[in-house]
Amino acid sequence: MTLNIGMVGTGWFAKMHADLLAGMADVRLAAVCGSSREKGEEMAAAYGARGYGDPLEMLGAEKLDAVYICVPPDAHGAVERALIRRGIPFFVEKPLGVTTEIPASLLYDIRETGLLTSVGYHFRYQDNVQRLKARLAEDRIGMIVGEWMGAMPGAPWWRDQSRSGGQFTEQTTHIVDLVRYLAGEVTEVYAVYGSRFMQEKRENVSVHDVGTVSLKLESGAVANISNTCVLPSEVSRVGLSFYNEGGLLDWNPNRLLEKREGGTSETPSAGNPYVEESEAFLYAVRTGDRSRIRSDYADGYRTLKVTCAAYESARSGKPVKL
Template identity: 75%
Template sequence: MTLNIGLVGTGWFSKVHADLLAGMDDVRLKAVCGSSKEKGEQLARNYGASGYGDIVDMLDAEKLDAVYVCVPPQSHGAIERALIRRDIPFFIEKPLAATTEIPASLLQEIKERNLLTSVGYHFRYQNNVRRLKETLAGDKVGMIVGQWMGGMPGVAWWRNQEQSGGQFTEQTTHIVDLLRYLAGEVTEVYGLFGNRVMHEAHENVTVADVGTVSLKLASGIVANISNTCVLPDGVGRIGLSFYNEAGLLDWNPDRLLEVRKGDSTEYANEGNPYAAESEAFLHAVRTGDRSRILSDYEDGYKTLKVTCAAYESSQSGLPVKI
């Protein structure tokens, strides 16, 4: 059975997914929807697909088994509603939106229909994250520290707080999501955000360029996640570290370092987590078996609530309970 897939969005990440889909057996990228018909057709022709400029037009014209949604945070809402009301399973890139209002409404409709969904928190599908989760099952973690330190993306919408939700919601969401996946739910956050460099270096920057967030977990674990987008190209750090009496477990996208009482072991990451998340989703579309999907829409919404609460706290100066 060949699956006919639609894709919404024409940016760099849409092409990442399109290339993966094009290389899969019994999968056909059938249609691409862009913000204009021209953009949709431009990407679609690379894959022998049809291009559209409106989600409803695409769904009216094509019989699709599933759709990938890869659009900026401010563009969510109507796209998902069109898919939900036609009971079309969808894979959606993070974050679900810049704020929680639209996803909260969409989630109710998704749950009512028991619609199949998957969210692109690809780090969950890394072999090292699986190894880390298994190791942590036997540990009593004391503290967790995470970072997303890098530069500012060049696209205009990312620099606008209302459109992107800011760095903690748009980028650092990956670290927040791993924290939840590996250590459990967050119950309270206290965020401190600041504007140090980028609002002077570029026009129309309304997002904070530095921030740190303290988090309390239901388990009693205390965590801190910091981020910045002031660094030059090629300089940065992304990671999550776990500290306890047995030692240190330090993860980054490339490797996992385990330090136990003086002995250290390093595990290089292997495989392609983007391919793994797609395979899990498409397996569910084919068979109905959702067990391989590690983050659905409801789970992705929980991560969004944490990142949005951190921004709320930074504005009020007070901790926010979740």
């Protein structure tokens, strides 16, 4: 049976997912909805799909098996609500929102209806993250240090706090999500954010450009995750290190480094986690078996809660308990 898929969003990541869908067997991108009909039709034409400028019109006209939502963080709510009402499973890119209010109400309805959902925390599908998870099961975590150090992305919405939620919520969310996935739930956060010079260098910047967040975990382990967007575009460092009883486990998107008393080994990353996450979602749509989905809406919501608590802590100057 061919699955008919709808796409909401016409930007960089909508196209990334659309390209992957176009290469999959028995999957058809049937419709694309943009923020205007023109944008929807323009992207749809490249995939032989129909274009729309209104998600309700798209859902009324098409018989879709699932929808991908790839819009900026502030554009969530109406689309998800329409899909929940119609019982159409959706894959949604992280983060689920700028703040927790709208996602909390969507989560309530998703739980009530039991709708199938998946959230784009793709690192969970990476082979080296699975290897890391297996190593951690045999080790005792002491502490965790993570970072997302890079340049400011070009999209105008990203630099607007009210539209993106800031770097920790929009981007570093991947590292927060990995901490939760690999080391368990977070119980308290304390954050210090600053604005060094991006507000002077670029127009309309309201997000902070440096920040560090300390986290207490349910297990008793502690973590620190720092981020910045002040670097030049060709310079970046993203990763997560575990300082454990058995040694150091140091992950970045390209490799996993293991340093123990017996020696050091390095495993390069292989495969494409974006393909894995889409295949897991579409398998669930096809069969009803959700066991391959590694982050559903409820799980993604817990990550959002941590990142939003960090922002609250940075503003108040006080630790926030979760």
